[in-house]
Amino acid sequence: MSLHDHDHDDRDHDHPHEPLTIVGEPVAAARVRALVDLLVEKGVVGRDDVRQRIDWLVSRSPSDGARLVARSWVDPEFRQRLLADTRAAAFELDLDPGPSPVVIALENTETVHHMVVCTLCSCYPKALLGPPPDWYKDFPYRSRAVSEPRAVLEEFGVHLDADVELRVVDSTADIRYLVIPQRPSGTEALREDELAALVTRDSMIGVAIPAVPSPAAS
Amino acid sequence: MYQRGQEVRVAARQHEGHHRTPAYLKGKQGTVTRVHASFLNPETHAYGTDGLPEQALYLVSFAQSDVWPEHHGDAADRLYVDVFEHWLEEA
Numbered sequence: 180m181s182l183h184d185h186d187h188d189d190r191d192h193d194h195p196h197e198p199l200t201i202v203g204e205p206v207a208a209a210r211v212r213a214l215v216d217l218l219v220e221k222g223v224v225g226r227d228d229v230r231q232r233i234d235w236l237v238s239r240s241p242s243d244g245a246r247l248v249a250r251s252w253v254d255p256e257f258r259q260r261l262l263a264d265t266r267a268a269a270f271e272l273d274l275d276p277g278p279s280p281v282v283i284a285l286e287n288t289e290t291v292h293h294m295v296v297c298t299l300c301s302c303y304p305k306a307l308l309g310p311p312p313d314w315y316k317d318f319p320y321r322s323r324a325v326s327e328p329r330a331v332l333e334e335f336g337v338h339l340d341a342d343v344e345l346r347v348v349d350s351t352a353d354i355r356y357l358v359i360p361q362r363p364s365g366t367e368a369l370r371e372d373e374l375a376a377l378v379t380r381d382s383m384i385g386v387a388i389p390a391v392p393s394p395a396a397s
Numbered sequence: 398m399y400q401r402g403q404e405v406r407v408a409a410r411q412h413e414g415h416h417r418t419p420a421y422l423k424g425k426q427g428t429v430t431r432v433h434a435s436f437l438n439p440e441t442h443a444y445g446t447d448g449l450p451e452q453a454l455y456l457v458s459f460a461q462s463d464v465w466p467e468h469h470g471d472a473a474d475r476l477y478v479d480v481f482e483h484w485l486e487e488a
Contacts, residue, residue, distance in 0.1 A: 352439070353436040
């Protein structure tokens with residue numbers, strides 16, 4: 180075993196390790212690398228384009244979507260605008276709704292619960308939620324979310340009463356969907372930014388319920 | 398063009414190559430719930446063409462019990478799926 184046969188600029192990094200090679204590269208990663216090489220070779224994209232898109236993607240975060248949700252909880256008129264034109268509502272808060280032509284916010288209520296899936300691939304409102312979780316891209320979620328969604332929700336810890344209509348939205352095409360979860364009770368005293376902190380990524384996919392904050396220890 | 402509230406059926410045809418109509422919906426009947434804008438046709442756009450003419454896109458809702466014969470959930474549960482116009486037929 181050869182240890183640490185290269186130099187590091189940063190002096191804090193002085194532990195021994197094996198050479199950083201691509202061993203056991205996942206098939207998907209190898210496929211993507213081959214595709215990128217081919218597209219670059221054919222002049223369809225440049226490596227800078229690819230890097231910029233990746234940089235953009237990893238710079239996105241569910242905290243942006245959470246700001247939309249929190250505002251909709253405290254401002255009923257904003258909520259109506261968010262439901263009518265989600266993209267315009269995002270611009271109101273100086274958020275970037277992304278290159279997708281249309282993003283649509285779906286409102287969870289006492290009687291209707293939405294959850295989002297993309298059975299064909301992994302369509303997701305990345306601009307407002309960041310990169311999708313791995314499970315969202317995996318076959319089990321993609322197939323079971325449409326065929327036995329209540330069982331899937333139970334596994335996420337969400338129990339829906341029988342009188343709640345479950346609407347599973349399969350985003351198969353150009354539209355991206357964002358769930359507006361219900362505001363938890365007991366949050367009347369919270370400020371908008373405190374409310375936003377309760378809005379998780381999973382709750383905006385529709386597989387979680389924003390948690391009620393536990394009473395602060397005094 | 399289809400209207401909101403209209404009953405439609407997803408074409409049951411096979412399609413070679415890229416398309417955005419899930420197999421589990423083919424032949425199923427649903428209701429148009431939203432009329433989106435029109436978008437490039439992914440079936441041609443995916444192969445380096447201009448994707449024209451654009452196709453109208455609809456959000457179609459289906460009863461879970463219509464899509465899955467052995468549906469175990471609540472009778473009111475529904476699936477909402479975006480389907481392009483050329484995959485829809487009058488029901």
